[in-house]
Amino acid sequence: MEAEARPKIIGARVQRVEDPRLLAGRGAFIDDVNLPGTLHVAFCRSDHAHARIVDIDSAEASRMPGVTAIFTAADIEGKMHPIRATSRMADYFATELPVLARDKVRYVGESVVAVVAANRYLAEDAAERVAITYEPLGHAIDPVAAAEAGSPLLHEEAGTNVIVTRTFARGDVDEVLASAPVRIGDTFRMHRKTPAAMENRGYLAEYDQGRRALTLHSTTQIPGIVRDALVEMLDLPGNRLRVVAPDVGGGFGGKGALYPEEILVCIIARQLGRPVKWLSDRLEDLMTTNQAFDEIVEAELACDEEGRILGLRAEVIGDVGAYSIYPWTAAIEPVQVVSFLPGPYRVPVYRGRVRAVATSKTPTGAYRGVGRPISTFVMERLIDMAAAKLSLDPLEMRRRNMVRAEEFPYKSASGIVWDRAGFMECLDGVATAADYKALRQIQTEARAAGRWVGIGLASYAELTGLGSRIAVAPGMPVNTGTESARIRVDSTGAVTAYFGIASQGQGLETTLAQVIAEELGVRLEDVEVIQGDSAVVAHGTGTYASRSAVLAGGAAILSARAVREKVLEAASHLLEADVGDIDTGNGRIFVKGTDRALSFRELARAVYSEIGRLPREVREGMDLEATRMYDPYFGTTTPASHLAMVEIDPETYGVTITRYVVAEDCGRIINPLIADGQVQGGVAQGIGAALMEEVVHDDAGQILTASLMDYVVPTAMEIPAMEIIHLETERPDNIGGFRGMGEGGTIGAPAALANAISDALAPLGIMINELPATPERLFRLIEAATTRNERRATRVG
Amino acid sequence: MIRVTVNGVTSEHAVEPRLLLTDFLRHHLGLTGTHVGCEQGVCGACTVILNGDSVRACLCLVVQADGGEIETVEGLGTVDNLNPLQKAFQEHHALQCGFCTPGMLMTGVDLLRKYPLATDAEIREGLSGNLCRCTGYVHVVQAIRSVVQAEKNGS
Amino acid sequence: MKPPAFEYLAATSLAQAVAALANDEAKIIAGGQSLVPMLNFRLLAPSLLVDITRIPGLDAIEEDGGGGLRIGALTRHHTLETSAMVQARFPVLSAAMKHVAHLAVRNRGTIGGSLCHADPAAELPGLALLLNAQLKTTQRTVAAADFFEGALSTALAGDEILTEIQLPALPPRTGWGFEEFARRSGDFALTAVGATVSLSDGEVAEARIVVIGADDTPLRASAAEVLLTDRSGIAAAAIAAQGQVSPNGDLHGSADYRRHLVGVLTRRALTAAWRRASGTGGEAP
Known part of the structure; x- marks a missing residue:
């Protein structure tokens, strides 16, 4: 039989292998993992923003039905080593990450007492009976005030609430600004978001008293990092501590850090010798899951008369909440705001300074896009503002300043190196796909009819798939630059691949199987991908920072190739042919141009069970598995441009998105279906960030958005259909030719919408420099503008 | 003692009055396909069909469902034999993490039974009580549209 | 977010329900779409929930003989929304119901529950007022105009149950x-x-x-x-x-x-x- 040529599986629009179980209700999410005898935890959480804990009285609670134990900070003292997110970064204060609040609480929602009971109902009954006495301390809610000397200190030992300071500079920006022909600027504000994955966080710890081994089932994006941290904290060797992420219901960064609750269930399970589960409810999720996107940016841009950028200056305050999260530190987001601010443009002279300020609020961390939704919002607004001042079309303004093909690799003003990617191609791509000129014509006609219609562009570039040369967070001690893959053909010929990354819906079981199937020459259905388990690889960190396709995909290619070499070597003896004459494809191994072939199953049987079929000298060391680590060393650049068209109801100020187009260059696409889904989902979150979502605290630090009624995420009615153009301009310099693309949608949408709404309201002289642009904010802006314009009209008249 | 019929199977149970239908299905019957996303009645992940109508299981005390007939995601197709709506979700990549999916499917079942769903706007309106954080809904709308189309062509 | 413990009575008659409500800590539950979230948040801790959904005869939509309608308090929002009689006589009501939450909530929530919960931002209390509804209870008939006293507050006594909403005919044209x-x-x-x-x-x-x-x-x-x-x-x-x-x-x-x-x-x-x-x-x- 003539074996077929190796089919292309990378790039195919294949259906996801994880879908059938998820669609049939047979997924295994954290709360679907049930172990006999499991105890359940409910927390007593701080209702103060900043207070000393004077007394905890749990006597009554401990007598409540079903209660097994109650834990306070004092009860876990000595049962773990404390942990803090360290960094080599200068001007950084590493706060401790308390498991239960000791001495004082620093935000509303901080866990103080853990009640352990037979089920969650009983645990909550008892938690209500715990009496905690607080002595309120002065709180720091407003980050600007909290940064000032004399403000109440959250961490006295730091001596300040400013826990990170960082500056990026190239050239003398003050001089450039002073002499620039055109100078524009403003203060920009993005209000705090929360990832709000549909599945809340949850943790289940089981302690095997016989093996003295602990297994933590966790809704984590970073099982390897959590395992390594727990090993240090709990004095267990790595071979007796396993962290497993089951099916996880969305992460978006919110599940990408070590959390106090997952440490605590481990301590309790070990102490009580019973499985211990804590599931966040939605109220707890909205109070305690790491939040994000809370920055104030004062920025100024200098241009010449032709719109060429001469310089950029920014002062950023990041409101990072009460603690520096592990392992990323409080710097992860605010520092990215300044390092990415120059965007995909030639900015010759730059100074960006950031201060991360601790406040009495939920800690912040990584949320889809991390800092870049803010930097892109600011830069893209500045570009539009400059274009308006120069009477240049916004598209033309971008063209004049975007890094051009011949300039790659381009070192940005903050030191980021952009490799060759389709910057201009993406911008031209959206303009062409949307027929930008025609849209402007439609807008002109709509305006003439009294309608408020606007068009907004946003371009950005992100660094994805970071290798060991570039840390995900500045100065962090954890290596995020490598991933490994272990691939094994077992004695039945089945292929199993093990990874340290962890999927929360990205479809990695499918895309990694596609990569392996193509490289190894088997069918997609022959490959089983095991991921999200710290025990299956020696080292792996997880899924975050748009890295899994590049890093795990790269490791998959390397180890699949290594396994294939072994397959070919064994086959050369079995088929009596030279290795160079043998190929694999569709699960078969064949001598090219002949009908001599073996299935993987036959080959595996020969290698493992009929070893006599192989010459004695090759038997030693013969197996059909390989582990390879991959380090892309630098990272790769993923650019995109977004175009949004909106219409605003001139009376209610409701915003409707009438058109949304994305052009992006994610390199070689593994699965177009999944790539589309990533863009659509990212844009939807960006739309939420732009128009609706805002975590609101009152002046006393109480969180007012404690339900999904009040923390408003978009429904199917608010998200439009989208047009997506995938460009593959040039393969990046990594083994798979992939560029990361999980976060991009969220990066571009806030800027595109801020520009579109500003454009719609331009006749009123309104600029959208604060997000989300809720109907309430638009109302206030329009009222003020109307009053302003009436006054002006009166003066003129 | 309550008696319920879930996916065609009738059983009797002694339950506390405060037990939510979600916890009953998940922990008493082991039907963990119905997910709990908010217990605030907002996200729709726990949507099941009770006596022919889609309802939020987190807003329903199981004692109130006494004598009732309940359909959950487990009552649709199986892993090896997905039903047309489930198949459409797979074909159109209408799920990513899959956590909201059972609720989306059960809402979809109710919508397809009761409404013509002539326009995408109607589908979007019908789905607006089910939050999804992964997909941006685009593919979910397409999946349901394809089932409407297939039913139209088939009949 | 689990409800606190309470006793439960599935009343089979209004008399039984009214008697049970003599207990100060008792609350009525019907569709539960407003009550259960509050229980889950533990904002309420009733000692007894009196379920009135099994009382027969409270969910009919009937003509009143004069061009108006009598609508049982246990009628679900979705039934009201899709009723041909309502659509013919009070199309404003059908239209307004489409704005009430989402399908699953409208399937379960009763109109009596919405009226008695009296959320100032809810549609039904406003529609009752617009349509000059008369609200019949176990004790009396109250005009909608006299029923809503404040946010989440009505003229109902603790042991009084709303049973019917009477909508008089609208004028011609x-x-x-x-x-x-x-x-x-x-x-x-x-x-x-x-x-x-x-x-x-x-x-x-x-x-x-x-x-x-x-x-x-x-x-x-x-x-x-x-x-x-x-x-x-x-x-x-x-x-x-x-x-x-x-x-x-x-x-x-x-x-x-x-x-x-x-x-x-x-x-x-x-x-x-x-x-x-x-x-x-x-x-x-």
């Missing part, structure tokens, strides 16, 4: 309008306005306007209503409606913004009502 603005589809209204306009010989014989979500209770904008019968016009009525409300601000919208919306939505609702009443697409007065 009545048109309607219902306009709502919410942050998302299905959210509580930031503001909603319902209106009916009844014409006689081409003149406005009666106009009714109800404003929802802009005060502690739904409000009949009576000052605005008279401006239509005295031919001052819709624009003047919209301004008058704005003057009559005292909105509360919250994190979704300030008092000023809600007042602004009252003007916009009143004008739109009245315009739609006038057009429907006159059967023309012409300029509204």
